[in-house]
Amino acid sequence: MGRNKAFSRDQAVDSVMHLIWSQGYQNCSVKAVSEMLGITRSSFYHSFGSMESLFIEVLKRYYVHSPFCAFDQINEQGDILKEICTVFQNICVARVTDKEAKGCLMINSIIELVGSNDILSPPLSSSVDVVLTRLKRLLNAANMQEKLNEKEVEQKALALLNLLIGINVSGKFIKDYEQLWSSTRLSLQSLGVYNADYNMT
Amino acid sequence: MGRNKAFSRDQAVDSVMHLIWSQGYQNCSVKAVSEMLGITRSSFYHSFGSMESLFIEVLKRYYVHSPFCAFDQINEQGDILKEICTVFQNICVARVTDKEAKGCLMINSIIELVGSNDILSPPLSSSVDVVLTRLKRLLNAANMQEKLNEKEVEQKALALLNLLIGINVSGKFIKDYEQLWSSTRLSLQSLGVYNADYNMT
DNA sequence: TATATATTGTACATGTATGTACATTACTTG
DNA sequence: CAAGTAATGTACATACATGTACAATATATA
Incomplete structure (x- = not known):
């Protein structure tokens, strides 16, 4: 019972996600967000509580749009390393595009919030942990023959995460696909993830 | 002739640098900065014109504090690759500390501004170009025997920049030196920059 | 159809933020 | 020491931002 919402929460979270994505969290005021959603600030607070709690909701939603998510789709029976490379390549395409x-x-x-926002730092940090754990799992699965030890897997997983981060930032100023991908491929190849046979261009 | 400034511009730029550094550019209002400097906003505008122009000044000043600067100090006659590794190691120490x-x-x-701030994007992007150019030069100088071609040098330079960026971001949530450095070392080693003989721990 | 209730809107009090016009201050040079 | 000038301060007009109290609205169930 009670009155119906004048907006779809799903759509709202989605558009707020895109707003924060393009403008940054700190640049999104309750006023601006409410106006975008076509509701009053009062309704905003009633529905979402605060920007922080809305952002946490956005963060969960974002995952399915994130480069990280693609790692979850990888079939552990297939050529794991090749699929990892494909994910990286797709990220290069996305960033340049x-x-x-x-x-x-x-x-x-x-970068914006960890270390300065006490509420949002924990969920952000733990989001990364999830990715790191996933990468370790993939590397271990791909590792049946190579036999890296636990520490080496961890190092390599973090190296891949660093590369992921690097690409995402480099994509801000490097708009040439060939340049971005070829250096990414070089990093992957060096780490033993890319194989010349894959022949990805 | 005329009245003396009540503050040292050098000190001012320095403390604004640290404020922006820890809080982010968007979080630093003219009001907050002026109050920190102990001057009125009126004086601020008179002395610096705008936050944007002050930031550009800060950016120049930052360079000498930046991890990038260390690359300029590398002696091209010495063991260039080893010195590059030392720079990366120092960055790991700095981030964890x-x-x-x-x-x-x-x-x-x-990350905060490129793509959204039209005034500050260009100086930021070109700052990176400087680093990339410097890395290419170092790799070429270290390359006398290896004979990489132009493209390969460029790829490797960007790979190093990506690594640099990755470390700087990872340092936000990875506070264990061993973890950060060992994965960085792995990346450097894979790229043929780190040599087991260096024996850096 | 009446009523409970979730949602929405209005209004308020308060603080922050920006940029400028104009007056004031203090110092330097002639 | 007088005058010019750079630096500073005051005041204003305007807009943004936050969070809440209270009233209005709409709808599902009894």
Whole structure:
């Protein structure tokens, strides 16, 4: 019972995600967000509580749009390393293609907020942990023959994460696909993830 | 002739640098900065014109504090690759040591501003170009025997820049030196920059 | 159809933020 | 020491921003 919402929460979270994505969290005031949603600030507070709690909701939603998510789709029975490379390649395409140079919302937010926002730092940090854990799992699965030890897997996973972050930032000023991808491929190849046989261009 | 400034411009730029560094550019209002400097906003505008122009001044000043600057100090006659590794190692130390998790001002600002601030995007992007050019030069100088071609040098330089960016961001949530450095070392080693003989721990 | 209730809107009090016009101050040079 | 000038301060007009109290609205259920 009670009155119906004048807006779809799903759509709202989605458009707020895009706003924060392109403008940064700190640049999104309750006023601006409310106006974009076509509701009053009063309704905003009633529905979402605060910008922080809305952002946490956005963050969960973002995951399915994130470069990280693609790692979850990888079939562990297939050629894992090749699929990892494909994910990286797709990220290069996405970064070069995006005219707004938005980059990755999660990475952007980490830089913007971790260390300064006590409420949002924990969820952001733990989001990264998830990715790191996932990468370790993939590397271990791909590792049946190579036999890296636990520490080496961890190092390599973090190296891949660093590369992921690097690309997402470089994409802000490097708009040439060939340049971005070829250096990414070089890094992947060096780390033993890319194989010349893959022949990706 | 005329009245003396009540503050040292040098000190002012320096403290504004640290404020922006720890809080982010967008979080530093003219009001807050003026109050920190102990001057009125009126004086601020008179002395600096705008936050944007002050930031450009800060950016120049930052360079000598930046991880990038260390590359300029490298003696091209010595063991260039080893010195590059030392720079990376020092960055790992700096990131892990910094309790505020500030990261690199330049990288932070790129993520925060490139693509959204039309005035500050160009100086930020060109700052990166300087670093990339410097890295290419170092790699070429270290390359006398290896004979990489132009493209390969460019790829490797960008790979190093990506690594640099990755570390600076990872340092926000990874506070264990061993973890950060060992994965960085792995990346450097993979790229043929680190040599097991260096024996850096 | 009446009523409970979730949603929305209005209004308020308060603080922050920006940029400028104009007056004041203090110092330097002739 | 007088005059010119750079630096500073005051005041204003305007807009943005936050969070809440209270009233109005719409709808599902009884």
